[in-house]
Amino acid sequence: MKAFGKILGLVLLGLLLIIVALGFALSHLFDPNDYKDEIRQIARDKAHIELTLNGDIGWSLFPWLGLELHDASVATLTAPTQPFADLQMLGLSVRVLPLLRKEVQMSDVRVEGLNLRLTRDKSGHGNWQDIGKPAPAIAGNEATAATGSEPAAPAKPDSISQPLKLDIDSLTVNNARVEYNDEQSGQQFSAESIQMSTGAVHEGISIPVKLTAFLGTNKPVMRVKTEVDGKLRFDRILKRYQFEDLKIVGEASGEPLQGKTMTYAAQGQILVDMAANVAEWSGLKLSANQLRALGELKANNLDKTPQITGGLSIAQFDLAKFLDSIGHTLPTMAPGSLSKVEMVSRLSGTPTSLAFDELNLKVDDSTFTGRIAVEDFAKQALRIQLKGDTFDADRYLPPKSAEATGATAARQAEVQGSEAGALASSGDTPLPDAPTKSGWSTSKIIPVTRLKALDLVADIRFDQLTLSKLPIQNAGLKANSKAGLLTLENLSGTLYKGSFAANGSLDVRPILPLAKLQTRINNVPVEKILQSQGKKPPVTGLLTLNSNITGSGDSQSALIQSLNGTASFVLNDGVLLNANLEQQLCRGISILNRKTLSGEPRGKDTPFNELKGSLVLRNGVASNPDLVVRIPGLSVKGDGDIDLRVLGMDYRIGITVEGDQRAMPDPACQVGKNFVGVALPLRCRGPLELGAKACRLDKDGLGKVAAKVTGNKISEKIEEKLGDKVSPELKDALRGLFKR
Structure with missing residues (x-):
């Protein structure tokens, strides 16, 4: 038995030596480069790909089935002259015996200079979709196939195939490139200078992976450098x-x-x-x-x-x-x-x-x-x-821009100059000149390009919103924008115990943006609004305002100059600050009475119960034909214009007074029955900020009043002289003669 075992061992050793010798002989005496054409044909018949081998093939047989391909390319059979992949070198080695157990055990796998090109043509077909497909049949073959017998049914596998088990020592990819080109959209993507290395590749374990690449696209033009590091596990x-x-x-x-x-x-x-x-x-x-x-x-x-x-x-x-x-x-x-x-x-x-x-x-x-x-x-x-x-x-x-700051400074200087000469309490200075300087900026304030691209639906609410220095409580904003049309559905809130609401739109589709705005203000202190804008209020009171206006342009100046629309306003429980209208009117009555006021001015403000009217806006000028002010002891009516372009005003006001109603009135300011129904005229002109301080007695109008008063006095004399001696019809005719 010992001899038999020894002989068997020698036989096995001999067989192993013979196998090794055969492997050596095959790997050294057999040159696969002599069979490139056969290899290409096998690739066509079995893998349905066009394989081009421009470089040498290196190989080994046992115990590793080693393979090296140099300067190779791969194309589909539908486009054999247009390779979708090429590489400088592919090197791998596979253990032979594990292959019999459907196990792939590899040593290091190296890929050098891989270049992969993926293309989708104008019809939407990708070149990768033809990989592994047979070549299209030619006309002669079609006829032969038509007369041949039906193909045999494919044999059923004896058992369900199991996936191969992978076992690779490492994978290295150097200087690879992947390119994708979509001819339909003109879009291109690329990954260049790809470097990848891994540790041992085994299923179910963590595989160290490191990857670097430069990514790029043409729409838009982008360049991205990236590095990926981690551990990959798969099942x-x-x-x-x-x-x-x-x-x-x-x-x-x-x-x-x-x-x-x-x-x-x-x-x-x-x-x-x-x-x-x-x-x-x-x-x-x-x-x-x-x-x-x-x-x-x-x-x-x-x-x-x-x-x-x-x-x-x-x-x-x-x-x-x-x-x-x-x-x-x-x-x-x-x-x-x-x-x-x-x-x-x-x-x-x-x-x-x-x-x-x-x-x-x-x-x-x-x-x-x-x-x-x-x-x-x-x-x-x-x-x-x-x-x-x-x-x-x-x-x-x-x-503010330099231009806007300069415009504001010029306007303020003009207002200050007018205010310095406006001694409204005494009323003995000339009427202020109409303003000419505009404080509105010509800088563009509407982002037209952004708004044209904006697709927005917004619903925003605030416990407190500060806007233009106004502290708005419980503010709500609802707006939407689509294709260049911004719609303000609602902007509302409470302001100084009053309330306000607004809605409108901004259309940037025309050459000049078009704005529309409707506002509703209820019982808001007007002086608080003016003070928040850094202006001295000429008047106080609770403002109620309704307006519907439009404007066009992309700057403050353009919008103001194009304002058109209507508005109505009421100001309750107010005061005209730094303007004693009673003193102004007493001065006018004293002139008509041909007397001199003996007292000093008693105050500098004029309280009123109500100030109301309506506005019609045309190209930045607001006409106010029905101004009415209710002041205790006075009846005030007026009409005029407010030029919003320069924030100026020009009003003619008629005031009917009861005279000095104090216990000891100034004799020069007493109103006799000759003044009953007589409206004393005022002219208000100048910067809007001056308010009533820009008002003076209208001397031209005062002459007409004097004529009327004189007519009243003559009528009184006629009554005294004629008494009951003439008929009433004759007395009326005489009075009318002198009142003309």
Whole structure:
């Protein structure tokens, strides 16, 4: 037995030596380069691809089946002269015996200079769709196939095939390139200078993976450098794929960034379960320039339209600087605007939309809750539903331009000059000149291009909103914009215990933007409004105003000059400040009485019960034909114009008075029966800010009043002289003669 065992061992050793010798002989005496044509034909017949081998084939047989291909290319049989892939070198080695057990055990796999070109033609057909398909049949073969026997039914496999088990020591890809070209849209994508390396590739274990590449696209022109590092784990039977400790870093530049560069990073754990059609990204950390965020994402229905859910938390950052760093500069704002922004929200979306639900957004000193959504990325359809605590809109307004500052200064100088000479309390100065300087800016204030592209539906409410320095309580804003038409559905709130509401539209589709506005103000202190604008109020009182106006243009000046429409106003329980109309009128009565006032002016203000009227606006000038003021002891009516272009006024006012009603009246200001029904005239002209201080006795009108008073006195004398001696008809005729 020992001899037999020894002999058997020698036989086996001999067979092994013979096999090794045969492998050596085959690998050294047999040259596969002599059979390139046969190899190409096998590739056509079995794999249905056109294989071109321009370089040498290197190989080994045992115990590794080694193969090296140099300078090779692959094309489909439908386009054999247009390779979709080529490479400089492919090197791999496979253990022979494990192949018999359907196990693939490889040593290092190296790919050098791979170039993959994917193209979709104008009809929408991709060249990758023809990979593995037989060549189209030619006419002669079609006839032969038609007369031949029916093909035999394919043999059924004896058992269900099992997937091959992979066992690779490492995979290395150097200097690869992938290009995609869509002739329908003209869109091009590319991944260049691809470098990839892995550790040992085994199913069910963590495989270290490192990848670097330069990504690019032509619409828009973008260039992205990226590096991916992590551990890949996969199970092909369960169809589960995990990327553990994933880290992605890189930087991007191109047209959307307007010449700026964005550095970015992302990390976390990714799981894709194709059997359940779900994917998850947990432990998500993101950064892009100054922005830092944490979150988690989950996607369902991967086989249909993926539905994305998750959460996101963005740490406080400077939004204005961030947007500027990625080439999206905001409209000019006050310094420090949007410098403190942070957000926490739930996410939901699809490949074409994204919504931030349960949103908690902090912007500088304001907090908002609600929802913000982009319903369609392509259309930039923005939907906003927010509730804010306090928001100061004025802090985001830009500084005035040099042109606007100069115009304002010129106007203020003109007003101050008029005010310096306006001693309204005594009324003995000349009438102020009509203003000529405009304080309105000619700088463009309407972002026409942005509004044309804006697709917006917004519903925003505030506990307190500061707008034009006005503290509005319980403010509400509803607006929408589509294709260049911005509609203000409602802007309302309470203001100084009064209320206001407005609605209108802004149409930027015409050459000149067209604005329409309807306003309703109820019992708002007018002096508070004027004081908030930094102006001295000429009048106080509770304002009720209704207006319907239109204007066109893209600057303050153009809009004001084109104002047209109507308005009505009532001012209750008010005071004309720094304007003693009673003293002005006493002066006029004293002139008519040909007497001199003996007393000093008793006050500088004039209280009134009601001031009302209506306005008709034409090209920036408001005509007021029916001004009525109810002042105790006075009846005031007037008409005139308010020139909004220069904020000037020109009024003629008639005032009927009872005279000095004090216990000891000034004799020069007593109103006799000759003054009954006589309206004393005033002329008000000058800057609107002067109010009643711009009013003076109308000397031209006063002459007509004097004539009327003289007629009254003559009529009184006729009555005294004639008594009952003549008929009433004759006395009336004589009175009428002197009153003409």
